[in-house]
Amino acid sequence: MTHERSTSLRDRLRLPIGEPVDLARHDAAGTPAGPDGKEAGKAATARTGERLAVLQERLWAASTKGDRRRVLLVLQGMDTSGKGGTVKHVIGLLNPSGCRITAFKAPTAEERAHPFLWRVEQALPVRGELGIFDRSHYEDVLIARVRELAPAPEIARRYEQINRFERSLADDGMTLVKCFLHLSPDEQRRRLLKRLDKPEKRWKFAASDIDDRALWPAFQEAYEIALERCGTSYAPWYLIPADHKWYRNWAVSTLLLEHFEELDPRYPKADFDVAELRKRLLEQP
């Protein structure tokens, strides 16, 4: 079976705008519209990467003549859902010069002294770039909600603040591709055990991962609220089943490709006389 894209993957994976989200109803091990298995998936992702790299160069080229458009990929998901792996395997297919990658950690004292969107604004891609957020401003309504890192009324305000922020970005030529990597608790346990069992993976493990895991239902609820309230027409959320790494990589790369194809960036026309410059070059010693 080959992959038929009669409807776009965007349409398949986009969460319906304004509707409640019930994560339990989404199969984390699903492979909707995906290639037929791991090997086919890897091959398809590699091909997608080649097309993406061409469009990425065109977007950059267009930016040198004033095209302000840019793309921001937001990756969110529970520990081990594969945010870092997506950067490695999907973004690794692109020209690193055109990518601006930021992994958001616990905020520093300076970051906490500013509005929560401040550090995110510093990390945005400029025109022509693909920005990648490994975690994002959504942490401020996810872990911040679950661990009560801010007063409840403040967290309640943040959803609208995020929507206004993303609206401004979209109005200014930014395409947002927000991906929730949906992992099952069983698969997370397998991945955490693997980190414990392999000495060269142990450094990725933190005892706090187990504490967070105990709060799984609260995190899922926080995600459901965020996905519902901040899924908008200008910046929808995509739910990526993430139990299969090959599917996750294929789906994120394909979603990115569909967005780049819609942007359809073009190499700019020369604003100089090619024949004259050619002549000058050949006349130089």
Added chain:
Amino acid sequence: MTHERSTSLRDRLRLPIGEPVDLARHDAAGTPAGPDGKEAGKAATARTGERLAVLQERLWAASTKGDRRRVLLVLQGMDTSGKGGTVKHVIGLLNPSGCRITAFKAPTAEERAHPFLWRVEQALPVRGELGIFDRSHYEDVLIARVRELAPAPEIARRYEQINRFERSLADDGMTLVKCFLHLSPDEQRRRLLKRLDKPEKRWKFAASDIDDRALWPAFQEAYEIALERCGTSYAPWYLIPADHKWYRNWAVSTLLLEHFEELDPRYPKADFDVAELRKRLLEQP
């Protein structure tokens, strides 16, 4: 013939410390100690990339437990010498999450209002990272000298400022790998003509490239002075013959690998009780 690395490539390509540099005596089309031709070179670079990626991950892993070491690759060279191409083909082999890439353009008004090293300091890699500078603070003694963008006495002071700056970085655990991509004027003409002749490459062309080219001898002289005065034991310059792209990619990746091998980063030991955490994980619902 296979590539024998009885002495290191570092020793082959390092410019002698404190000695005058005569670029005309270095063959830009040479392939010293390199693989036997383009195909062998590409294959060797791919293999080098795999080993580099492992060491890059180890350096990052070590940084999570306090290892402050980091690496900065500085790429300098005339237009079309392949700084961007090196980032694409060499850095593209690595995990983009661990790379901090900065392409320095003409300084902004804010950057010009600060000391010339200010913007460079903002772009330095943090522990565990590989930083990549596509152009660097050396522009401030190269184009700044050729085009007289600063008073001569100020430029004269900058060489020592650069050395003190790099000394401090080295003392703080940064490994500097400074590569001068050495291109011949004939090869530059070929590359500029190609940019003019291919519509999808024209956007890379600027009429000012031809003006810079007319100043070729002045630029070569500025490079010779910078390479001599700022080639130090703690931050030497490597001269990379760059007329052959495959050799340039092989040489930069191999130099990086030799530096990473010397750092020999190790996965940190677990600072927790693996058996106990394993038990907790399995007991969770």
